[in-house]
Amino acid sequence: MKKINLGRHAVILILIVLWGIMFALNESFRTGANLGSILREASSTGIAALGMTFIIIMGDFDLSIGSMLAFAGMIMAGCMENMGIVPALIMGAAAGLVCGLINGIIIAYFRVPAFITTLGTYYSLRALAYIFNDANTIICTDTAFLKIGTGSIAGIPIPFLIFLVLAAVLAVILNRTTYGRHVRAMGNSEKACRISGIDTKKVKCAAFVLMGLCTAVSSVIVTARQACASPDVAANFHFDAITMVVLGGTKMTGGEGSIFNTVIAAVLYASVSNCLNLYHVDAQWQRVCMGLILLAAFSFDFIQKHFAGLRERSQKKTIQSI
Numbered sequence: 001m002k003k004i005n006l007g008r009h010a011v012i013l014i015l016i017v018l019w020g021i022m023f024a025l026n027e028s029f030r031t032g033a034n035l036g037s038i039l040r041e042a043s044s045t046g047i048a049a050l051g052m053t054f055i056i057i058m059g060d061f062d063l064s065i066g067s068m069l070a071f072a073g074m075i076m077a078g079c080m081e082n083m084g085i086v087p088a089l090i091m092g093a094a095a096g097l098v099c100g101l102i103n104g105i106i107i108a109y110f111r112v113p114a115f116i117t118t119l120g121t122y123y124s125l126r127a128l129a130y131i132f133n134d135a136n137t138i139i140c141t142d143t144a145f146l147k148i149g150t151g152s153i154a155g156i157p158i159p160f161l162i163f164l165v166l167a168a169v170l171a172v173i174l175n176r177t178t179y180g181r182h183v184r185a186m187g188n189s190e191k192a193c194r195i196s197g198i199d200t201k202k203v204k205c206a207a208f209v210l211m212g213l214c215t216a217v218s219s220v221i222v223t224a225r226q227a228c229a230s231p232d233v234a235a236n237f238h239f240d241a242i243t244m245v246v247l248g249g250t251k252m253t254g255g256e257g258s259i260f261n262t263v264i265a266a267v268l269y270a271s272v273s274n275c276l277n278l279y280h281v282d283a284q285w286q287r288v289c290m291g292l293i294l295l296a297a298f299s300f301d302f303i304q305k306h307f308a309g310l311r312e313r314s315q316k317k318t319i320q321s322i
Helices: 005-023 032-057 065-083 085-108 113-135 143-150 156-175 178-188 188-194 200-226 235-249 259-278 284-322
Strands: none
Touching: 005 259, 032 065, 032 156, 032 178, 032 200, 032 235, 032 259, 065 085, 065 113, 065 200, 065 235, 085 113, 085 143, 085 200, 143 156, 143 200, 156 178, 156 200, 156 259, 178 188, 178 200, 188 200, 235 259, 235 284, 259 284
């Protein structure tokens, strides 16, 4: 009989149990409007979490994405006033790509650790977001643009449809392409990849460029939902994205991860936040709960390894006693 990998499927089981309990206990939870709100919330951060999945599988992480989102949003909203929606979206995407490229070049080619690099760009990009438009919020009034964040197709929120399409594309890249295999291989051993002839610098740089693009798409959704671009938006964005990725079973040590599980974890994370709001939990206690989820997500892999080690030792003792 094939054994089920609990670590790989735990996030799905937890989501099913949570939704089952809330459907039974809370009428407000099961309304179409509330479920749509959960999916929209999951999408805005979840899209960035897709890019973060590649980064963490490589054994790195990106702390700058919240500031990157604010900067790209300000650029996009500023351009929309004078250039229209299509050029504004292109400029927003370009801003994310350039920011990701800068991170990638510094980390891959100058070999500055990701923690130091992205912490530096975290502060720099946030400052640039404030400098742009003199720290003033930019209001967005284009109805076509606002529908990206608030509209639905066949009852499914547009942000969630974008999330699913990107997830499908990135899942194919991660699981079915040479680049995806190289990303996983680098998470297991970057040195071995270099010895085998893989251009590790290009692989790593491309992952941070992808992270920049995903963040730019998240910026579009966040800006469209809020109908404005603000320089102080998404202060804890990187923590939320990293938590979603790790909650989905991607190992912080690298080498293993799943786009599908990241999608499920994003919905679970948004569902927990929604439940806390439905029961009017104080904002500070909500932070405590989310902090505990973050701690649990980071600890799960280590706990699983600990119990696996206990089982192995127990089996060895049993064999020796026979």
